[in-house]
Amino acid sequence: MEKVTLHMIGHGHIDPTWLWNWQEGFEEVRATARSVLNLMEEHDSFCFVCGSGCFYQWLKDSEPELFEKIKKRVEEGRWEIAGGFWVEPDCNIPCGESFVRQGLYSQRFFLREFGRICKVGFNPDAFGHAGTLPQILTKLRMTHYAYMRPEPYREMMYPGGTLFWWQAADGSQLLTSQIPLGYDAPAHEIVEKMKLLPGLSSLMPGQQHVLCFYGVGNHGGGPTRENLEHIDTYEQNNPQAKGKVQYSTLSKFFAAIEESTNKDAIPTLERELQHHGRGCYTAHSDIKRLNRQVEHTLMTAERFATIAWLLGFDAYPHDAFEKCWKDLLYNQFHDILAGTSLESTYEDSRDQLGAARHRADVILNAAIQKIAKNVDTSAGGNSIIAFNPLPWPVTAPLTAPPSVERFLEKPVHFVDDVETVVLSQPIRGERIGHKQYRFLAELPAMGYRVFHVRDGAKMARKALPLEAGPCCLQNMWWRIEFNPCTGEIVRLVDNTHKLEVGTGGNVLAAMVDHSDTWSHGVDEYRVEAGRFTVTDMRIVEQGDVQVTMRIVSRYGQSEVITEYTLYRDDNRIDCDLRINWQERYQMLKLMFNTNIQEGLATYDVPYGYQIRMPNGQEEPGQQWIDLTGSIDGIPYGLAILNDCKYGFDVLDGMIRVSLLRSPAYAHHDNGRFESNACWPIMDQGWQRVKLSLMPHIGDWRDAGVVKAAWELNAPPIVHPESSHPGDRTLQAGLLGTESDNVLLSVIKCSEDGDDIIIRGYETAGRSAETRLHLPYFDKCFKLVFSPHEIKTVRINRNTWTLKEVDLLEE
Known part of the structure; x- marks a missing residue:
């Protein structure tokens, strides 16, 4: 032989x-x-x-x-x-x-x-x-x-x-x-x-x-x-x-x-x-939050730096971007990003990623300032330019800083670029007595729109309902009812389709977690150590734009402040959590029980999606997770979007988001659990998580889940701008596509010259034909995507010819 x-x-x-x-x-x-x-x-x-x-x-x-x-x-x-x-x-x-x-x-x-x-x-x-x-x-x-x-x-x-x-x-x-x-x-x-x-x-x-x-x-x-x-x-x-x-x-x-x-x-x-x-999907929340933030900050900065370069405002900062990316890439090393290194490692990582994010912010700000200085803002009052960093139209609630009401007679009102009054409301600011303004904006693809703030109050049309009671929130799309003792969502009702989406949502449960930092040998986290109970629940925002329920709950030595927000003119359900975690050797799960039957779980993964059986095992995901099946025989699903989380599980119609874990740092011996030893413990103190709930009729593909998750992670940029004339219009879209299942993620300058690199991927497993629009340059290109395809194109900025290239841009 x-x-x-x-x-x-x-x-x-x-x-x-x-x-x-x-x-x-x-x-x-x-x-x-x-x-x-x-x-x-x-x-x-x-x-x-x-x-x-x-x-x-x-x-x-x-x-x-x-x-x-x-x-x-x-x-x-x-x-x-x-x-x-x-x-x-x-x-x-x-x-x-x-x-x-x-x-x-x-x-x-x-x-x-x-x-x-x-x-x-x-x-x-x-x-x-x-x-x-x-x-x-x-x-x-x-x-x-x-x-x-x-x-x-x-x-x-x-x-x-x-x-x-x-x-x-x-x-x-x-x-x-x-x-x-x-x-x-x-x-x-x-x-x-x-x-x-x-x-x-x-x-x-x-x-x-x-x-x-x-x-x-x-x-x-x-x-x-x-x-x-x-x-x-x-x-x-x-x-x-x-x-x-x-x-x-x-x-x-x-x-x-x-x-x-x-x-x-x-x-x-x-x-x-x-x-x-x-356990690596959840260990060390801060490094994972920084990773997500720097990823999106860099991609956003690249898009606007490219636009500024094409408009002739600035040279493209190749070297600066390469330095930022390499700092991020180094900190994606598996033992860093998985949360399995020493505590001191993460002090270095915070410095390095913070520096990368700041350098990207400087590049982004330079591009925004140079575009904004050429926009005509002389129509009177104070001006805001809202920039959409994504290459598709976005409707989103925006927050204007207190400075927008300077030198104006209070209360103030907002108008858009065609002088239509826009619904707005004052909301809590970042300090005592501080006031910001909330308004809803419809923004063009990869572009901007000017809003003006004027003297005095003016009423805008309020065609849609928005209500809040001691234990409930309601708009045209949803009704959410809370248990005043536990803070749980006892009813989530789809008003449009008259369906009970779920009971027993917003449950904060601490899970027993005696595993090591990796959770070697652990497939799921099922044993509860206890649940959070409510100490305070009240309406903290109620106006023309939004209503917000604030829930304060405690467990052990820990506290969570959860705020749910509904909007008059937008169907998103936002959930903002501030967590002060003080427990050891436990995991915190946020649970949403649904009435979805025979569902399949779908997870966001790098440039694609992964369908998995809802068997309760801990799984990795990124910006969204979805459970789609049926309710009362009607195809229905619930997607949960997030801005910094990577661990999830689904079982019997319940979606659970892993918010944090608190093992010892770099503990690699599952057989030597020492709950009384004085080792440094992970994820202690305050952290913040933003979620959005997306109940939807039919399939997640048709509900726009993928792009909605990007919108949560790369929100519009609100830029106050002084009054001055300019040769740019009050609203402009600079680049975009028209297909629902094609997502353009990257717009940058080529590494080896002055060509434009554009990258996108097909998000739904379906063929797509779309057009790439660059309206300012009066250019349009046809793009064809096969199912699941990641496509990169290279455009010669002198001849405006397009060719497909690989990921090395050749």
Whole structure:
């Protein structure tokens, strides 16, 4: 019987930060590289695999002579650049565009420095992998993928073996291998690993080539001389072994598989690769909130900077954006973004992400100011310019600052760009005695609209009802009734369709959570430690625009302030939570019980969606989750949108949002729970969460859920502007599309010149034909999307010709 070839992959897994700070991780990158290069001088056959563009940038900056030696080994084929990402990110939590930038900046760096790009995606230590990644990776020009988690038997059963074609919903495929028995092997383990690998039952039947990783990892180190001695003498010392050894790389392994195996004999998996450490979807709320905020701030700043550049106001700030993105990408490293690092790590991350967000805000403000100064605001009174950062029309409640009533006779009123009086109302400000103004605005796609604030009160038309009582809120669309003792929503009624959507919503339940930081071995959180009870409930806003119910509730030493808001002229249901959490080793869930029967749960994932069975298990998601089935035989669903959460579960018609967890920091030993030990505990103190509830008739696709979630996360920008003449109109849409199921996420300048890059994705799994409008430039382009497609186009700004490109913009 022919022996199985063991492809010996030298590796030194490096967490740039985890149980140490980034400065220590930086040095370990240098030390590992130096050790590997020294071994290569001693051993002619030894090969090494290393990913993460960030590491190579560090080496280039700190030890250029070492970097040049690596270049030579890469050219020889003994040092393999793998991964194609800036770091090894968490593969569930970053948004779709973050994954694109992980590849864009890293692949361009590799091409510039090494004359090649990565063909093998490599995320060995990530805690699960979104099912949309094959499309993103293939459009970053990767053809293969290697990872370790989830592992067979303990975490995921693989039909046909752990070698497969991994396929996304659009049909994109990568030849993929799970790394068996781990991504490292110290000297004393390697021989046993080599003996076990050929007989693993998780291998594909008949598989003749198997990955065998070795070397010291996590804090770096890499292969050792003892490793190499064991490999060199293995066949001689173990003549009956079923495996033969070959120093190799990931590229050589996949090439051997393709050469020796019929493509059709390799199974195809069209699914996400889950699960490992379900607590990672929720651990450390602050890093996840910052991640979401910086993602959207950067995309918004890019859009407006592009518009300002096209209008001739400013050069496009390529270098500044690249710096911001790389700071964000670094902090998407799996042990940072998953919340599994030391407490001190997150102090560094807050500084770095805060700086990135500020730099993006500076760029955004510069673009807004330069557009605004050219808009005619001389019509009298004080002026507000409301900017829509999204490339589709948006209707949204806006908040104007107190300064809009300066020098005016109170009360004031608002008018739009055609002098129509707009409903408005004063609301609480940010300090005692502070007053802001709320008004509803209809804004053009990726554009702006001017509103004026004038002396005196004027009545606007109030055609639609808006009511509030001691325990209820109601408008034309919804009636919400609250239990005054518990704060629960006892009835959520769809007034339009006369349906009872749910009973028992807004339940804040503390769950017992004695698991470690990752929640190793935990599939769901079911045991309640207790529930919050109401200490105060009252109407705090009631006017022409909105009504708001404020509910204060307590549990243990913790307090939650929840505000539900309905609007007269908008059907959104907003929920704003301020949480002061003081409990230890518990999880906080917000529960919404519905009357939906036979429902399917759909989750937002990077540049796509994932349908899952509502079995109560903790699942990763992003900006929205939806449960759609039927109520009284009528197709119906409920979507919950959020601005910073990533963990959810659905069971028996109940949707639960995981708001926070409070394990010890970086606790990796589930068997040593010490509730009385004085370790630093996660997620203590105040945090804020914004949600929107979207009950809907029919399917989530037709209800506009995806775009509504983007609107929550990238709201309009309210910009007070002084009175002056200008050559710009009072309302303008600068870029947009007309299709409901095409979402344009990115508008930017190309990395290598002065072309316009526009990226979008099909959101509903349906074909779409739409038109891309640039009305200011009198241009219109036809775009066709296949189901689930991520599409990037490049427009030459001189000839105004459009072509489709990959994610590397070529």
